[in-house]
Amino acid sequence: MVLSQNATEIPSTPKNPNFYIGIETGFNSFSSEKNDFDFIREEASYYYNDYNSNSYSTRSNAIYLNIKAEYRTPSDKFWVSAGLSFTEFTSQIGKFGYSTSPSDFFYIKLNSELNETHYYRINEIQETSNYVGIPVDIRYSIYKISHIIFYLKLGVDFNFKLSTERSIDFETSSMKGYEQEILDLFDYPSNFYSSGMLGGGMQLGRQDKLNIRFEANLPSVILTPTAFGLLDPTIGGGCSISLLIPIKTN
Amino acid sequence: MKKLFIILFIAIVSSCSDSYELTDSIHIPDSEDPNLPAYTEWGYNTFGANYDRSIFKDSYETPLKVTTQANNLAFIFNGATDNYDALTLRFILPNTNVTNYNDLIHFNDSTINLLTNNVTVDLISSTFNGTINILEGELYFKRTQKVYIDDEIHGVILSGYFDLKYVVDNIPSNISNGRFDMVVNNQNFYILK
Numbered sequence: 001m002v003l004s005q006n007a008t009e010i011p012s013t014p015k016n017p018n019f020y021i022g023i024e025t026g027f028n029s030f031s032s033e034k035n036d037f038d039f040i041r042e043e044a045s046y047y048y049n050d051y052n053s054n055s056y057s058t059r060s061n062a063i064y065l066n067i068k069a070e071y072r073t074p075s076d077k078f079w080v081s082a083g084l085s086f087t088e089f090t091s092q093i094g095k096f097g098y099s100t101s102p103s104d105f106f107y108i109k110l111n112s113e114l115n116e117t118h119y120y121r122i123n124e125i126q127e128t129s130n131y132v133g134i135p136v137d138i139r140y141s142i143y144k145i146s147h148i149i150f151y152l153k154l155g156v157d158f159n160f161k162l163s164t165e166r167s168i169d170f171e172t173s174s175m176k177g178y179e180q181e182i183l184d185l186f187d188y189p190s191n192f193y194s195s196g197m198l199g200g201g202m203q204l205g206r207q208d209k210l211n212i213r214f215e216a217n218l219p220s221v222i223l224t225p226t227a228f229g230l231l232d233p234t235i236g237g238g239c240s241i242s243l244l245i246p247i248k249t250n
Numbered sequence: 251m252k253k254l255f256i257i258l259f260i261a262i263v264s265s266c267s268d269s270y271e272l273t274d275s276i277h278i279p280d281s282e283d284p285n286l287p288a289y290t291e292w293g294y295n296t297f298g299a300n301y302d303r304s305i306f307k308d309s310y311e312t313p314l315k316v317t318t319q320a321n322n323l324a325f326i327f328n329g330a331t332d333n334y335d336a337l338t339l340r341f342i343l344p345n346t347n348v349t350n351y352n353d354l355i356h357f358n359d360s361t362i363n364l365l366t367n368n369v370t371v372d373l374i375s376s377t378f379n380g381t382i383n384i385l386e387g388e389l390y391f392k393r394t395q396k397v398y399i400d401d402e403i404h405g406v407i408l409s410g411y412f413d414l415k416y417v418v419d420n421i422p423s424n425i426s427n428g429r430f431d432m433v434v435n436n437q438n439f440y441i442l443k
Binding site: 041042043107109112114115116117118119120121170171172174175 | 272274276278291292293294355358393394395396397398399400401404407
């Protein structure tokens, strides 16, 4: 018996897409090395004879928005992405959070010549820099259940400075005229910084549909800590959320 | 009456606003002898010295009071030993023309030989209260400077050293390696009648 040439063809299994585009947004918070600013007056804690350097606290945070393209291996085990990032990095010196300090300001010594010394009372100093950069990430799928995938991540980014703004909040507002002179006591940020991160997360969604990721970076490490002006951030952590859509199938 | 209340209110607020300015004592440990405060010129309101084999340094009391009375100027260091025994050391300099704490600026880079010019030194402790017999010693004002906070004069910073050997009840003793860094203003400068 000869089979009909018009016999019904067995439909082929659709291939999973390998390429995705997406956006990612998140933040990282960093601790900083304690700089010995020799122009900031020390301050005692409330507890007499319990000297600790208590005159100020520091904060460094980065918020970012990434646009990226991602390639996933046919086995869907390795995901490699690269793209464009926009980062706003903020460093602050001030009196934050829980503090044993009796005042809301600290003293900066601007001039100490001959027989005069001038202190200025400062509530906060802030530096905000904007960067454009290239993030590169590798993710490894470790466990899948239904349409949920748990993964690990290794990433690095290279960032180039677009702009910097600095400002001082004086206890006495009329001292604003000394702002630039005081800011010049601190280093200025360089034009480039790099960071690396380890992390992990969870991806939701079918491979041929929209994917949503929830991710944590721990740790996130500044690879060039002296690249910033006000502070030297070192290590921290954060989290992000991503949306990815498939763009190509084999 | 209303104007009087406003004036009183402003006076009280003004005095409160600077009553705690630079009054705290900041102990930066000396790198060679951490029991003593480091020599500084910041107005950290500390002093310290070796008192025989003990330590004499500032405590809960106002660490320095400066008085002037009939041309006699007194620098009164109030502190305690490391056994928490109260101790006061008072240097009295005669024939000084100081009527205001701002006049202390003229002591910049000046050495007071404790054996000359009728300088007297008093010691007040749990076991002694009186003038001590100086064998040798000096009080050295290495630097004096007017201190401004937000462009307003706040006081004078006195920074320097002191050393002395003395006899009390026929027993020699010494206070050595002394250093001080103090703010003097209306809070701790007194004109005695």
